[in-house]
Amino acid sequence: MEQKLLFFDIDGTLITEGAGVLPESTREAIRLAQDSGHLLFVNTGRTRTSLPQKITELGFDGYVCGCGTQIFLKEEELLHARLTNNLCCQVVKTVREYGIPALYEAADAVYFDYQIPDKENQAKKIEDIFGIRGKDIEEIFQDEQKVYDKLLLILKSTGKSKELKGYLSQYFECIDRGNFMYEVIQKGYSKATGIHFLCEYMGKTLEDCYSFGDSENDRAMLEAVPNSIAMGNAQESIKNTCAYVTEDVENHGIYKAMKHFGLI
Structure with a gap:
């Protein structure tokens, strides 16, 4: 498979809500996807300082933070929209x-x-x-x-x-x-604008992108790409938005979705 760009929400997607449990199957799926040559990005409403250590330790290829207002490729800051x-x-x-x-x-x-x-x-x-x-x-x-x-x-x-x-x-x-x-x-920024920015920067199309989410602040990025994945624990309105609904976070939802799309 050609290189794809994968975008992940954090809470309720990579980790469970509340307790913040990171399933071992999610860790394995991230490793296998990167081994296959894909680029993986966290796409979150959190700002950079609020990223959990358990997430940053996973070695993502970049971060879309603050709902698209700050974008990193590895540690290089590509964009930071600043208020006065x-x-x-x-x-x-x-x-x-x-x-x-x-x-x-x-x-x-x-x-x-x-x-x-x-x-x-x-x-x-x-x-x-x-x-x-x-x-x-x-x-x-x-x-x-x-x-x-x-x-x-x-x-x-x-x-x-x-x-x-x-x-x-x-x-x-x-x-x-x-x-x-x-x-x-x-205004003018969202998780979707972060995807559009990286697509242009990386020379990719929206068809090359996969987004994973569970809640309303993920809607923009899920509607932006044809390959959208809702977690099993997602809100019903979000499930209805997506191309595919996987299992809950703790029931290996990320791993199973990547398998379904042939990403791993």
Whole structure:
């Protein structure tokens, strides 16, 4: 088989949600696919600093991070779409006015606004998920060189949340991740734009690409390529989008899908 480009979501795709278990069959499938000459990329909403060590140790050929806003081939940075410090500060001030806890994700750090009461301890929960300690968003105000790339916040069904979402939608796309969690990404960027960028850079076509995912923030990359694979644990709306539905993460879904398509 000619060289293909494979793109993988992390949570719910390469590893299980919550516990973050990486099946040994997934590790083996990645090794076999690379041995066959294919190039494998993580395609994630996480920024580079939030990538789990168990993922980076697998030796991927590159990373599409922050929903397409930062792209690496090996360790070479090919793209980094940066917001201005002025816009970053403006957004923080506005979110602060609404009193809604948010995670501000940068390439090298994650920030919290500790001036906002976190009654439901969301910051601690998010820190546990990412496995890193958050920094104080005040650093963005104090250093004009510092910016973040995207946001993650809880927007419950209230008038205030609707207003804030409307404000953010001027500059960002707000992706509903379920349970009132929204991933707020720069307009014009997505997991799909990351695939398009690498296709052009590598001289490949979309027919040469395979994408693996399970949730709404994977929709763009799954709809972008004809060879789209939904995990067995994926949302039904995502399964209906894809060309093929494999097994759950823990039931060797990645390995079985690669076998099905003759990638290994």
